Amino acid sequence: MESNGTVVSFDRSQFSQDALQRAAYWFTTDWDIEFVPLSDESPITNVVLRARNDRSSRMTGEIAVEFRQAVLDAQIRLQIGRETSGVRELILAKAFAEAGVLEPGEQ
Amino acid sequence: MSAVPTRPLTLPFFRDRHFRDRGEFHPAGSGYSLLPFRFLRSDDRECLVNECGEYLLVPLGTAARIVHRQIDCESGLYADLCAKQFISDGRYKTDIDLLATKVRSKRRAALRPTQLHIFVLTLRCDHSCHYCQVSRQSTASHEFDMDEQTANRAIDVMLESPAQHLTVELQGGEPTLVPQRIEQIITAVKERASVSGRSLSFVVTTNLANLTPDLLTLFRNESVHVSTSLDGPAFIHNANRPRPGANSHDLACEGINRCIAELGPGSVSALMTTTQLSLRHPVEIVNEYVRRSLHTIFLRPLSPYGFATKTAARTGYFGTQYLAFFKAALDRIIDVNLSGYSLTEIYSRILLTKLLTPVGTGYVDLQSPAGAGFGVLVYNYDGDVYLSDEGRMLAEMGDKTMRIGNVRDHSRRDLLRSSRFSEMVEAWCNESLPGCSDCAFQLYCGADPVFNYATQGDIVGHRPTNEFCKRNMAIISHLLNLIETGGDDVRRILWSWVVPKAPAHDPELVQT
Numbered sequence: 160m161e162s163n164g165t166v167v168s169f170d171r172s173q174f175s176q177d178a179l180q181r182a183a184y185w186f187t188t189d190w191d192i193e194f195v196p197l198s199d200e201s202p203i204t205n206v207v208l209r210a211r212n213d214r215s216s217r218m219t220g221e222i223a224v225e226f227r228q229a230v231l232d233a234q235i236r237l238q239i240g241r242e243t244s245g246v247r248e249l250i251l252a253k254a255f256a257e258a259g260v261l262e263p264g265e266q
Numbered sequence: 267m268s269a270v271p272t273r274p275l276t277l278p279f280f281r282d283r284h285f286r287d288r289g290e291f292h293p294a295g296s297g298y299s300l301l302p303f304r305f306l307r308s309d310d311r312e313c314l315v316n317e318c319g320e321y322l323l324v325p326l327g328t329a330a331r332i333v334h335r336q337i338d339c340e341s342g343l344y345a346d347l348c349a350k351q352f353i354s355d356g357r358y359k360t361d362i363d364l365l366a367t368k369v370r371s372k373r374r375a376a377l378r379p380t381q382l383h384i385f386v387l388t389l390r391c392d393h394s395c396h397y398c399q400v401s402r403q404s405t406a407s408h409e410f411d412m413d414e415q416t417a418n419r420a421i422d423v424m425l426e427s428p429a430q431h432l433t434v435e436l437q438g439g440e441p442t443l444v445p446q447r448i449e450q451i452i453t454a455v456k457e458r459a460s461v462s463g464r465s466l467s468f469v470v471t472t473n474l475a476n477l478t479p480d481l482l483t484l485f486r487n488e489s490v491h492v493s494t495s496l497d498g499p500a501f502i503h504n505a506n507r508p509r510p511g512a513n514s515h516d517l518a519c520e521g522i523n524r525c526i527a528e529l530g531p532g533s534v535s536a537l538m539t540t541t542q543l544s545l546r547h548p549v550e551i552v553n554e555y556v557r558r559s560l561h562t563i564f565l566r567p568l569s570p571y572g573f574a575t576k577t578a579a580r581t582g583y584f585g586t587q588y589l590a591f592f593k594a595a596l597d598r599i600i601d602v603n604l605s606g607y608s609l610t611e612i613y614s615r616i617l618l619t620k621l622l623t624p625v626g627t628g629y630v631d632l633q634s635p636a637g638a639g640f641g642v643l644v645y646n647y648d649g650d651v652y653l654s655d656e657g658r659m660l661a662e663m664g665d666k667t668m669r670i671g672n673v674r675d676h677s678r679r680d681l682l683r684s685s686r687f688s689e690m691v692e693a694w695c696n697e698s699l700p701g702c703s704d705c706a707f708q709l710y711c712g713a714d715p716v717f718n719y720a721t722q723g724d725i726v727g728h729r730p731t732n733e734f735c736k737r738n739m740a741i742i743s744h745l746l747n748l749i750e751t752g753g754d755d756v757r758r759i760l761w762s763w764v765v766p767k768a769p770a771h772d773p774e775l776v777q778t
Binding site for chain 2: 181184185186187188228231232233235236238239242243246247249250251253254255257
């Protein structure tokens with residue numbers, strides 16, 4: 160792991176890899192992002208953000224807070240998705256089944 | 267004699283009925299269930315949007331509190347969340363049934379079979395617009411005209427669509443340079459569509475510089491809607507849209523006046539294309555539309571196709587500059603409305619329909635599944651068929667990636683089962699695109715694989731740098747802000763764009 164960049168640590172028991180990646184996606188314009196698990200035994204993943212341009216270079220002081228909030232939001236979204244995926248599929252199936260878009264026999 | 271009964275109703279049915287105790291209407295503790303929703307954080311609030319596009323603006327942290335069951339069941343927020351089906355307090359079956367009905371209403375327009383059919387009658391044009399998406403040809407190049415046989419085959423393919431309503435859009439180049447083709451297509455489509463009882467709309471997209479009395483008669487008799495360009499006052503319009511004689515603005519305005527006079531006030535609509543020059547003059551552009559008695563305006567950004575890519579240094583700008591222009595022009599449009607003149611911004615109307623009403627729209631450039639190929643098919647002058655107008659524009663730039671076949675060789679079924687169409691379907695639904703799948707504005711927005719391909723090199727695109735995403739996020743956020751903080755008068759105007767009443771020129775309308 161290179162020594163420069165802002166390091167933000169996440170406990171994998173609280174924040175999934177999926178959440179980290181979904182949050183990181185939105186930062187890829189201005190930041191190089193590296194995921195570094197501390198070790199196989201440790202639950203901590205370090206995310207290293209390195210500024211890619213002048214704009215992001217001016218934001219190194221705030222990026223940790225911003226990224227942490229983005230990961231938290233991503234985790235909440237995943238939780239909503241997990242809790243509601245079944246009912247969402249039911250709603251959509253019901254909606255399209257009665258929308259007249261399926262050929263007879265496919266409903 | 268009083269019409270109101272004076273003797274109380276004493277039937278046993280009413281005597282024995284009473285309301286249940288208040289406590290029975292609220293579950294003990296926080297026992298609610300989540301229903302599907304997405305959220306977006308801004309600086310000072312969160313926007314929650316449910317599965318059918320209803321939204322709530324709430325304090326920061328609310329989404330997390332909902333998930334962690336920290337919402338007080340006695341609070342107004344709890345009541346709002348239940349009423350708009352973000353959570354269910356036990357009436358699960360009712361909530362699911364209601365949501366399914368609302369989802370069906372919201373998505374119905376996007377699920378209709380292909381309604382919009384664009385016929386490119388010629389690439390010839392007498393203008394040399396800097397941002398021309400068509401890459402037009404000179405008026406002498408008749409080899410770029412659609413011949414009668416190709417037109418008939420294109421009509422064959424169009425009529426294979428099971429859509430009950432068909433919109434036939436005739437464009438170019440400049441379609442009025444081939445008036446015989448306009449008449450042929452309208453006549454043939456009317457005759458053949460009548461057999462299956464389908465309804466029709468005809469639109470001619472024209473610069474109005476070659477509008478003959480015969481064409482106006484045809485347009486009047488066939489209820490053709492005219493769509494034209496008006497980039498603003500003469501100094502902007504002529505600079506953007508040069509032609510021999512430098513009089514494109516005069517001809518456009520004269521044509522608009524003739525259409526209004528002979529076809530009726532609602533028969534012609536105009537749109538503008540925003541260039542670098544336009545950015546500095548939002549107020550003047552809006553004022554020009556009022557001066558020309560037009561009641562709709564479309565603040566259209568530059569598209570990354572055709573001549574626009576070659577003249578980018580002269581006409582191009584950054585997305586942030588366009589958004590500043592859009593907001594300034596929209597402010598002016600609202601002021602015009604407040605003064606009593608009805609003027610609707612079309613793109614805002616499309617978004618407001620999605621934000622404020624239970625229904626979607628059929629606007630193919632802002633749909634999921636993407637309108638390309640599903641909502642619209644484009645038949646080029648040479649019979650080639652494209653998924654969208656933008657796909658055809660790419661072909662004129664030498665890239666035929668979005669070509670799915672030719673009317674001479676393929677039926678509609680062949681076209682929609684082509685390998686190229688199947689590839690596009692991979693990136694067709696924003697529900698499955700990175701970034702879009704979690705976005706709160708998903709139902710208000712759409713997928714544009716052609717735009718992604720043209721600007722970012724692949725049909726999926728990279729959302730953080732995608733101009734389609736940035737533009738729509740910003741405009742939707744701005745409209746939400748206007749709805750929430752603009753005041754009663756602004757809200758009334760925005761609602762009037764979505765649910766119009768009498769037209770503005772109705773003399774019985776009185777402004778109080």
